[in-house]
Amino acid sequence: MTGTATFDFTGKTVFVVGGTSGINLGIAQAFAAAGARVGVASRKQDKVDAAVATLGEGALGYAFDVRNFEDVAAALNDFAAQAGKIDVVISGAAGNFPAPAVALSPNGFKSVIDIDLMGTFHVMRAAHPNMARPGALINISAPQAVQAMPFQVHVCAAKAGVDMITKCLAIEWAPDDLRVNSVIPGPIDGTEGMDRLAPTEKMREKVVQSVPMKRMGNPEDVALACMFLASDAGRYVNGQILAADGGWVAGGVTLPM
Ligand code: COA
Ligand code: NAP
Numbered sequence: 001m002t003g004t005a006t007f008d009f010t011g012k013t014v015f016v017v018g019g020t021s022g023i024n025l026g027i028a029q030a031f032a033a034a035g036a037r038v039g040v041a042s043r044k045q046d047k048v049d050a051a052v053a054t055l056g057e058g059a060l061g062y063a064f065d066v067r068n069f070e071d072v073a074a075a076l077n078d079f080a081a082q083a084g085k086i087d088v089v090i091s092g093a094a095g096n097f098p099a100p101a102v103a104l105s106p107n108g109f110k111s112v113i114d115i116d117l118m119g120t121f122h123v124m125r126a127a128h129p130n131m132a133r134p135g136a137l138i139n140i141s142a143p144q145a146v147q148a149m150p151f152q153v154h155v156c157a158a159k160a161g162v163d164m165i166t167k168c169l170a171i172e173w174a175p176d177d178l179r180v181n182s183v184i185p186g187p188i189d190g191t192e193g194m195d196r197l198a199p200t201e202k203m204r205e206k207v208v209q210s211v212p213m214k215r216m217g218n219p220e221d222v223a224l225a226c227m228f229l230a231s232d233a234g235r236y237v238n239g240q241i242l243a244a245d246g247g248w249v250a251g252g253v254t255l256p257m
Pocket of ligand 1: 094096097099104105107109192193196
């Protein structure tokens, strides 16, 4: 985590929903390395415990399903009670699988909407009363929010909605001294999301070649974008959708499916 030395979050509190694996765990670890007291949450207690063990002194973990608002609110309330008002909340829990629309059941579509879109609203809604002022909220979006893709109708619909939540809350909560932004990760190597969308070496290579910077990203690349938005460097940035993607979205993403 070399780049994280650029930022200092000593004395700050950061809560990462979905922060127990992949990109979001990398984000949680980057904030912890920069001095923050971190909380993470996801469904599986074993993943929560393993993540907390990597997050330094005072880290707290919660097992909940982001689809259940009461559980999300209870966890954020508890974290704020124990660690103090929350400076940064990151909402990144998500589900994805490739499926042609004609073979996708309504419940399959709904599952992703419930996790990604409803889950984002649940986290934002539960975070608001627990935020420090000034405070920063960041939603983890995806290229699917801005680029139509085959076999991704459920994810495209959900993540486009996530970015609209970002923009609406950015406007509504600016008077509360809260900023709300989205970060769109590019293709991030070694993650569940990439493994599901590009499961073979040939597909991976096609993805790499489709990125203008000719490499996949890593969780730290995404963490640095989050830290910029959450830091004083981003103090006038509000309602933005920031891609940390090597130019992938700008170039027009085509998944190799
Ligand atoms: N293709 C088509 N439909 C699928 C599917 C697939 N690969 N995987 C799940 N579904 C459908 C199921 O058939 C079910 O619909 P049905 O009741 O009509 O049969 C529906 O989705 C819900 O499945 P279920 O397994 O009960 O969902 P869940 O709530 O336990 O899990 C998922 C949610 C499906 C998104 C699961 O993949 C998950 O937990 N993902 C988290 C990790 C992840 O996706 N990481 C990448 C982040 S980008
Ligand atoms: P990941 O490792 O599967 O991370 C997803 C996290 O969310 C895990 O901690 C998971 O833990 C949790 N989670 C899933 N469903 C949940 C639920 N219902 N309630 C609570 N927690 C839940 O995936 P990733 O690939 O790193 O993706 C992380 C984020 O980046 C996602 O928002 C994704 O859309 C976005 N993204 C990823 C890529 C990529 O290249 N991977 C690209 C663009 C955007 P549990 O299983 O314990 O619940």
